[in-house]
Amino acid sequence: MALSRRANPASLPRVTSRSGLTDTIAAIATAPGSAGVGIVRVSGPNALAVADGAFVGKRRPSRTAGGRFLFGQLVGADGEILDEGLCLIFRGGRSYTGEDVAEFQTHGSPAVLARVLARALELGARPARPGEFTLRAYLAGRLDLAQAEAVLGLVEAQTDAARRQASLGLSGALGARVTRIAANITRTLAAIQAMLDYPEEGVPDEDRAAPLAAAEADLTALVQSARAGQISARGARLALIGRPNAGKSSLLNALLGYERSIVTPIAGTTRDYLEAGLELAGVPVTLIDTAGLRDTADEIEAAGVRQAHALAERADLVLALEDGSEPREALPADLPHGARVLRVQTKADLPTAWTDPVVLRVSAVTGAGLPELRDAVHAALIGDAARGEAWLTTERQADAARRALEHVQAAVHLPDDLAGYELEEALRALSDLTGRDVQEDVVDAVFRNFCVGK
Numbered sequence: 001m002a003l004s005r006r007a008n009p010a011s012l013p014r015v016t017s018r019s020g021l022t023d024t025i026a027a028i029a030t031a032p033g034s035a036g037v038g039i040v041r042v043s044g045p046n047a048l049a050v051a052d053g054a055f056v057g058k059r060r061p062s063r064t065a066g067g068r069f070l071f072g073q074l075v076g077a078d079g080e081i082l083d084e085g086l087c088l089i090f091r092g093g094r095s096y097t098g099e100d101v102a103e104f105q106t107h108g109s110p111a112v113l114a115r116v117l118a119r120a121l122e123l124g125a126r127p128a129r130p131g132e133f134t135l136r137a138y139l140a141g142r143l144d145l146a147q148a149e150a151v152l153g154l155v156e157a158q159t160d161a162a163r164r165q166a167s168l169g170l171s172g173a174l175g176a177r178v179t180r181i182a183a184n185i186t187r188t189l190a191a192i193q194a195m196l197d198y199p200e201e202g203v204p205d206e207d208r209a210a211p212l213a214a215a216e217a218d219l220t221a222l223v224q225s226a227r228a229g230q231i232s233a234r235g236a237r238l239a240l241i242g243r244p245n246a247g248k249s250s251l252l253n254a255l256l257g258y259e260r261s262i263v264t265p266i267a268g269t270t271r272d273y274l275e276a277g278l279e280l281a282g283v284p285v286t287l288i289d290t291a292g293l294r295d296t297a298d299e300i301e302a303a304g305v306r307q308a309h310a311l312a313e314r315a316d317l318v319l320a321l322e323d324g325s326e327p328r329e330a331l332p333a334d335l336p337h338g339a340r341v342l343r344v345q346t347k348a349d350l351p352t353a354w355t356d357p358v359v360l361r362v363s364a365v366t367g368a369g370l371p372e373l374r375d376a377v378h379a380a381l382i383g384d385a386a387r388g389e390a391w392l393t394t395e396r397q398a399d400a401a402r403r404a405l406e407h408v409q410a411a412v413h414l415p416d417d418l419a420g421y422e423l424e425e426a427l428r429a430l431s432d433l434t435g436r437d438v439q440e441d442v443v444d445a446v447f448r449n450f451c452v453g454k
């Protein structure tokens with residue numbers, strides 16, 4: 001077992017040719033449309049030469065120290081003044097991409113930005129591909145893969161929960177969490193190797209089993225955080241289901257705070273389904289009102305009932321509503337399988353016809369029980385993904401973490417030599433997660449303190 005071997009390079013994104021990095025890229029960095037300020041960003045070996053050609057200020061950009069900015073004019077090929085603005089200068093090694101970077105801040109009109117970008121291209125830059133500045137930051141080793149994904153998460157964050165997780169990811173908190181797990185796996189590997197090399201010495205349990213158990217527990221929590229992370233980023237779908245007149249449409253309206261769905265005492269009012277978005281404790285939620293579940297001869301209503309079942313199957317969470325003011329009738333038996341279901345008793349303001357300690361009681365009329373319902377929804381969606389910890393926020397990360405967990409779990413029950421193989425695979429999966437050579441990071445630190453048979 002070669003402990004010092006680097007993680008399989010095939011697991012890292014390939015740079016097909018280094019030549020991709022010798023060119024200089026340019027793009028408009030601000031959103032389309034008019035704004036007070038717009039930014040054109042240029043990165044690469046010729047970034048400052050491009051700036052010299054496109055910008056006239058008190059000093060030439062290429063003669064200006066990194067971390068400085070110049071005030072001046074953006075000029076076209078024939079000397080035409082395009083706009084006035086700032087040129088920010090970053091030097092290689094101390095920029096976002098790790099390369100020389102010039103950033104032009106102009107007035108944020110589409111016309112100005114288009115001309116400034118065209119000028120940069122004229123001067124030899126090429127249009128940047130999506131994500132290419134961040135890709136360069138990753139290739140320069142300034143970000144790991146999880147951090148690069150966090151940059152995207154920050155750009156796309158629609159809610160505070162999504163922003164918070166992305167910013168934790170960008171800070172390297174996720175990488176640190178993974179490194180901690182990898183350190184425990186490496187510790188176990190080292191103990192196993194010591195055992196194989198010096199069987200007569202014996203290796204204490206706290207060097208072999210304890211770190212493995214810790215790694216397994218940490219990985220389990222990490223894998224569980226993926227659901228919360230993805231839900232906080234992309235939102236959750238919540239289906240309201242129940243018999244006709246259970247109060248589905250009323251509850252949807254009460255949660256929204258306005259009359260989105262038609263409410264009548266006539267059973268079968270909602271025959272189609274409708275969706276409404278709201279933010280629930282920081283989580284973007286789509287509420288789906290469905291047709292009441294019952295056997296019906298009405299063809300349209302029956303189609304709605306089938307649709308309700310399908311919607312419930314695909315939802316992240318199902319609120320199963322039952323009328324508390326009427327004698328209890330069993331919900332149609334085929335509640336979605338496996339999906340998370342919250343049982344809710346409606347019409348709590350009316351005399352109660354039945355009680356059940358496991359259901360939440362709410363009234364759409366008085367609002368009673370709604371705060372508790374919101375809390376329960378939040379708990380069901382975000383669960384106990386620990387507060388303050390970085391979560392997995394992409395399916396790619398979740399997949400890598402799941403693979404690592406499977407290998408660690410396999411290792412627990414295997415003899416040493418086979419366990420060692422599984423643990424190396426687990427480390428490889430973790431280095432996929434961060435896109436970093438986790439082994440090398442942690443091997444030194446662990447072996448510095450590790451002492452065979454002592």
Ligand SMILES: Nc1nc2c(ncn2[C@@H]2O[C@H](COP(=O)(O)OP(=O)(O)O)[C@@H](O)[C@H]2O)c(=O)[nH]1
Nearest residue numbers: 245246247248249250263264265347363364365
């Ligand atoms: N008193 C009371 N009546 C309610 C409540 N929620 C719904 N209702 C009534 O129950 C009937 C059916 O409600 P609706 O929301 O249309 O049920 P749906 O068929 O499940 O969508 C209507 O007459 C509502 O006014 C509630 O919390 N309290």
Ligand SMILES: [Mg+2]
Nearest residue numbers: 248249269270
């Ligand atoms: Mg309805």
